[in-house]
Amino acid sequence: MEKKEYLRVSEIAKIKGMTSRNVRKIITELSEFKNEDLLRKNKAGQWEVHHLLEPKFKRKRNYKQKYFALSFKTYKEYKPKEISKILEHVFREIDDPSLEIHYTIEKRKANGQPHVHGYVKISNKKRELFKTLKLLFANMSYHESQIFDLNGWKKYITKEGCTIISLIK
Known part of the structure; x- marks a missing residue:
């Protein structure tokens, strides 16, 4: 260039x-x-x-990233529709006007069980979000991380042709 x-x-x-x-x-x-x-x-x-x-020309302030990445798997066999219903319930339970949950559900290659990748925007109720997720999913393992490239993360979570399901207040 x-x-x-x-x-x-x-x-x-x-x-x-x-x-x-x-x-x-x-x-x-x-x-x-x-x-x-x-x-x-x-x-x-x-x-x-x-x-x-x-x-x-340098930024004087670095702004806080709005979204964080969230991936989790469950040890109980849930159907994708059940996972969607549970996430919708989690979304309704948390009283945060800025809450956004964007996620995809894909099957693991090893055992065929569904797992979830997504990105979440929440103001100050992150602890409540994880508490509700753990309560509604019987046994789950999750990983959260900072997103440095949101478009790259979107490409990664849709790599198998899954569509992003968005829950926005």
């Missing part, structure tokens, strides 16, 4: 994962110290930033 010499505000915002407002704020701060070869406005009045200044 060919690297541009000058980048626009929207391009920097997209690359660095920040808002264009923050990019313009940093440009205003830098314009006091940098010459017009590095920072300039084009004929349309839009800022253009030389690619050498790209490292100056």
Whole structure:
């Protein structure tokens, strides 16, 4: 890919994962110290930033990831419909307005039992979520982890052609 010499505000915002407002704020701060070869406005009045200044645009705050990955398997044989009903019940039981559960049910290759992969968004009732899951699934083993690439996780959980089932409040 060919690297541009000058980048626009929207391009920097997209690359660095920040808002264009923050990019313009940093440009205003830098314009006091940098010459017009590095920072300039084009004929349309839009800022253009030389690619050498790209490292100056860093996020000041890292935001907390909204979703976490959840995978679990049960040691009792549940049918996929039963798992869906139980997860819907878990969803109804937890009183959190921001709760989202997105999941797929697939069969394990080793023994053919279903297991669940998904990603969950919850504000502050994570402990209650796991307590309810453990209560409703007789015997289960689960793993939760941070998601660094949500699209990659979505591809992984749908690798066998499963569709993502979403429960959103």
